Amino acid sequence: MVIGSDARTKISAVVQSPSIIAVTRLIVQLSPLITAPVIARELGPAGRGLYSACFAAMILAPVVLGMGLPLAVRRRASTGAPEATLRAVYVVLPFLVPVAVAVGFLLERYVVTELDPDSARAFILGMGCSVGFIATLCFQSVLIGGRRYGAIALLQSTQPVALTFGVALGWILGSLTLPWVLVCAAASTLLSTLMGVYLTRISPRGPRSRLRPLARESIAFSGSQAAETAANTLPQIIAVVAIGAHDAGLFAIAITVASLPMTLGHTIASVMFRDAAASAGEANMRLSALSIRITALTAVVPVAVLACATPVLIPLIFGEGFRGSVSITLICLCGSVFLTVNYVASQMLVAQDKGVLMTAAQLVGLGLSVASMFVLGPALGGAGAALASVAGWLLTTVASVRALRLTATSLLFHAGDLRQAFTVVTKGHIDHV
Numbered sequence: 364m365v366i367g368s369d370a371r372t373k374i375s376a377v378v379q380s381p382s383i384i385a386v387t388r389l390i391v392q393l394s395p396l397i398t399a400p401v402i403a404r405e406l407g408p409a410g411r412g413l414y415s416a417c418f419a420a421m422i423l424a425p426v427v428l429g430m431g432l433p434l435a436v437r438r439r440a441s442t443g444a445p446e447a448t449l450r451a452v453y454v455v456l457p458f459l460v461p462v463a464v465a466v467g468f469l470l471e472r473y474v475v476t477e478l479d480p481d482s483a484r485a486f487i488l489g490m491g492c493s494v495g496f497i498a499t500l501c502f503q504s505v506l507i508g509g510r511r512y513g514a515i516a517l518l519q520s521t522q523p524v525a526l527t528f529g530v531a532l533g534w535i536l537g538s539l540t541l542p543w544v545l546v547c548a549a550a551s552t553l554l555s556t557l558m559g560v561y562l563t564r565i566s567p568r569g570p571r572s573r574l575r576p577l578a579r580e581s582i583a584f585s586g587s588q589a590a591e592t593a594a595n596t597l598p599q600i601i602a603v604v605a606i607g608a609h610d611a612g613l614f615a616i617a618i619t620v621a622s623l624p625m626t627l628g629h630t631i632a633s634v635m636f637r638d639a640a641a642s643a644g645e646a647n648m649r650l651s652a653l654s655i656r657i658t659a660l661t662a663v664v665p666v667a668v669l670a671c672a673t674p675v676l677i678p679l680i681f682g683e684g685f686r687g688s689v690s691i692t693l694i695c696l697c698g699s700v701f702l703t704v705n706y707v708a709s710q711m712l713v714a715q716d717k718g719v720l721m722t723a724a725q726l727v728g729l730g731l732s733v734a735s736m737f738v739l740g741p742a743l744g745g746a747g748a749a750l751a752s753v754a755g756w757l758l759t760t761v762a763s764v765r766a767l768r769l770t771a772t773s774l775l776f777h778a779g780d781l782r783q784a785f786t787v788v789t790k791g792h793i794d795h796v
Contacts, residue, residue, distance in 0.1 A: 398530040404682060405539045409477075412603055412611030414544055416475050417486045419599040421493040421548060424466050426500075428459050433500035434713050435580040440508025441640045441714075449563065450571040452501050456494055464491045474600065477608060478541075485545035492549035495556035502559025507633055514562045515633060521558045525551035598732050598755075602748050605740035613688040613745045616681065618752070620669060621695035621702065624662040628703040631658050632710040634787050639714035651711040652773040655704055655764070657784035660776060662703040670696050691745040698753030701760040708763035720766035728759030 402414060432452060439448045467490030471483045478486060499518065506515045529547030533539035599618060602611040635654045642650055673693060678686045705728075712721035732755030739747030764774070 409608040412608035415615035416603045425493045425496045429497040431581040436501045437504035441637045445505045447572040449565045453567045459494045481542040485542040489549035495552045498556045522551045522555035610745040614748045616688040617692035617695040621699045624665045627661045628706040658707045662700045666699045691749045694749035698756040701756040724762035728755040731755045
């Protein structure tokens with residue numbers, strides 16, 4: 364059957380609409396929930412907690428080692444040609460692999476100490492492969508700079524879809540163990556890297572940016588990106604120590620559910636970043652305030668829906684063994700809007716070249732979360748970990764708004780905010796503010 368020109372035009376419009384980022388980001392967020400019931404039933408709460416800690420480490424470590432490189436690439440790609448910059452990235456990444464492996468050894472020995480030998484080897488392998496995550500973030504930055512929304516959607520969905528397929532295959536074959544899942548996570552990260560190479564199609568050969576200026580720019584953002592990622596992943600690693608693997612497994616489900624509204628935050632930030640990077644002064648402040656208002660406005664709806672559905676769906680999907688996660692999830696959902704706003708506010712700070720202030724905002728909230736987890740966790744278990752996380756998200760939101768120099772008046776909702784939110788998500792631009 365031959366597709367007509369009108370149909371092709373409509374399909375092309377959908378693929379290039381930023382709304383497709385929200386759809387695929389939802390796939391990214393939902394994929395852990397798709398595989399989690401299988402993993403939870405096969406590995407149990409303790410195994411689920413260990414997997415969450417290992418996977419969080421495989422996400423956090425490369426971001427720390429990347430030293431802000433993806434954000435530096437994003438700013439350069441938003442203001443000029445990215446080819447020379449990406450070629451410099453190709454030179455740097457191989458040297459980070461042995462460092463990531465060494466970090467894996469240290470974490471396995473002193474943090475995630477309950478791993479059996481096979482799981483430990485799989486985790487260290489995954490840590491080495493996790494450097495590919497830095498490359499994926501750099502590729503995504505190039506695509507965001509070029510506003511290639513369809514390609515962004517494909518790239519960000521590759522890893523979770525591949526991981527979901529690997530988990531499903533292991534379950535069908537009766538081989539679903541913690542080492543299997545960790546190896547699948549490593550393989551899916553490498554596949555995502557290859558997809559980024561294909562989508563950007565920038566050859567390693569050719570003019571290359573000087574490494575020293577790129578390193579200076581990256582270091583300026585290193586703390587900010589590491590702090591942002593740590594705020595979302597470090598609590599899951601710390602939870603294994605503070606509340607034990609069993610409660611950490613319940614807490615991991617809650618964090619996954621509470622993170623679902625962030626699909627909207629990723630979409631809004633992807634659209635607004637380039638305009639924010641190109642603006643200055645009063646116009647930039649108005650743009651940042653608008654970004655936060657429409658993010659909060661759109662995030663409220665999924666949070667309310669999830670809060671109503673959680674008491675029924677969690678025991679139904681994960682089994683009665685995870686009923687204890689319901690109350691923990693409801694607590695986390697209380698801070699879900701703050702978590703979503705935090706992401707967008709952080710991207711606005713990066714666009715304004717305020718990496719130091721972003722770092723400070725994230726670290727203040729992270730410090731409160733970690734400290735509170737050790738205080739509340741032993742007494743309240745998963746609920747204490749959830750309260751600690753919500754407190755950290757709230758503090759980071761306040762600090763980020765202060766760093767953006769936004770007034771309370773600028774954050775009051777305007778009559779046109781709902782229309783602006785629809786325009787951003789579906790059309791990929793904003794009306795002048």
